[in-house]
Amino acid sequence: MTINFRTSVDALAEQARNSAIGDPERRCIVSSGSVHPKRRGDQSPIPRLELFHFTMSICSQKIRGALFQIGAPFASSELIIMPPFSENYSAEYVKLRMASAIARSRPFVKGYSGSSSVENEGFDPLAVPTLVDHEKGEVVADSRLIAAYLDMLSGGALVPLQWQNRIWNEIAIVDTLPHAGLFYGANPDGDDRPEEIRAGMRGAHDKKIELVRKRLEGLPADSLLREAYRHKIIKEEAGREFISQPANMRRIIEATHSTIVQLDRRLESKNEWLMPDGFTLADIFWGVSLFRLLFLGYDWMWKDCPRVSEYAERLFASPSMQNGVINWPGHPPGERIERFKKH
Numbered sequence: 001m002t003i004n005f006r007t008s009v010d011a012l013a014e015q016a017r018n019s020a021i022g023d024p025e026r027r028c029i030v031s032s033g034s035v036h037p038k039r040r041g042d043q044s045p046i047p048r049l050e051l052f053h054f055t056m057s058i059c060s061q062k063i064r065g066a067l068f069q070i071g072a073p074f075a076s077s078e079l080i081i082m083p084p085f086s087e088n089y090s091a092e093y094v095k096l097r098m099a100s101a102i103a104r105s106r107p108f109v110k111g112y113s114g115s116s117s118v119e120n121e122g123f124d125p126l127a128v129p130t131l132v133d134h135e136k137g138e139v140v141a142d143s144r145l146i147a148a149y150l151d152m153l154s155g156g157a158l159v160p161l162q163w164q165n166r167i168w169n170e171i172a173i174v175d176t177l178p179h180a181g182l183f184y185g186a187n188p189d190g191d192d193r194p195e196e197i198r199a200g201m202r203g204a205h206d207k208k209i210e211l212v213r214k215r216l217e218g219l220p221a222d223s224l225l226r227e228a229y230r231h232k233i234i235k236e237e238a239g240r241e242f243i244s245q246p247a248n249m250r251r252i253i254e255a256t257h258s259t260i261v262q263l264d265r266r267l268e269s270k271n272e273w274l275m276p277d278g279f280t281l282a283d284i285f286w287g288v289s290l291f292r293l294l295f296l297g298y299d300w301m302w303k304d305c306p307r308v309s310e311y312a313e314r315l316f317a318s319p320s321m322q323n324g325v326i327n328w329p330g331h332p333p334g335e336r337i338e339r340f341k342k343h
């Protein structure tokens with residue numbers, strides 16, 4: 001029997017779209033740099049690329065930034081990944097994500113270090129973003145791989161050949177920063193996260209574990225899907241323990257601070273961007289990271305880093321950051337980020 005992968009990927013994406021996304025308003029078509037909601041009943045075909053993502057997911061922000069940078073139209077299928085919704089725990093969505101190559105080649109997530117890098121943690125099958133290429137019948141998971149895929153589609157517009165090594169090295173650095181730990185956990189020496197985040201993150205791991213457990217109950221025994229959910233529980237339990245320890249939080253804050261200081265040394269004042277001759281994927285990943293640190297109140301990390309300070313201002317004004325991150329609908333307010341928003 002031959003399997004038509006293209007049809008099966010389309011079907012998986014359709015099931016994920018229809019079952020996981022609670023509100024059809026969170027499905028729209030994005031074209032030529034602007035967001036055009038797709039009306040209900042609109043028969044226009046979905047574009048070649050479809051992104052399953054979430055406004056506040058840092059990994060999703062990197063990919064939206066990259067999509068806007070290359071000007072590729074895409075179908076935006078937005079899941080709410082926070083409890084009590086946790087639409088990313090829908091079995092239909094997880095099945096789609098498990099059709100990606102990385103799901104087959106990497107072990108499932110089994111620990112927590114504060115980052116969400118596949119290199120450190122393993123593959124999280126219940127996470128966003130996931131890209132679907134409807135033309136090729138391909139599902140791509142993990143922000144680094146999705147970014148590489150988009151670079152390939154754009155003919156190298158994001159990662160010019162001459163800077164490959166340096167750019168991928170920068171991306172590996174950003175990928176291992178403990179953004180998740182800094183978002184869920186409080187700084188024991190002064191929590192500057194916006195009130196909405198502080199309140200929302202209280203007990204978040206407990207709520208997530210409970211929701212995953214509920215979903216797990218209905219899954220077939222001995223199935224790979226069940227294994228995927230079991231690993232998600234292991235990760236969330238490890239995360240709950242990790243952020244409860246002030247020593248862990250101090251360690252990841254210090255590590256992030258020292259990474260920012262090192263970035264300052266790599267930036268050259270004569271260049272506008274990180275690479276000598278133009279805006280690249282490295283700038284998108286750093287833009288998203290610095291914006292998140294600013295939002296969470298960690299901008300003191302570049303108080304004595306003049307090049308990072310100037311670089312951050314330029315990044316936050318760039319079209320890919322403006323469209324894909326800062327003005328993407330639904331970003332929660334924060335006193336530190338308001339001046340960068342277009343009103």
Ligand SMILES: N[C@@H](CCC(=O)N[C@@H](CS)C(=O)NCC(=O)O)C(=O)O
Pocket residue numbers: 057058059060081088116117118124126127128129141142143144208
């Ligand atoms: N290495 C993955 C990490 C994916 C990931 O951890 N995504 C987070 C948001 S940035 C997520 O979906 N979390 C869902 C949850 O915690 O339940 C990537 O870069 O795409």
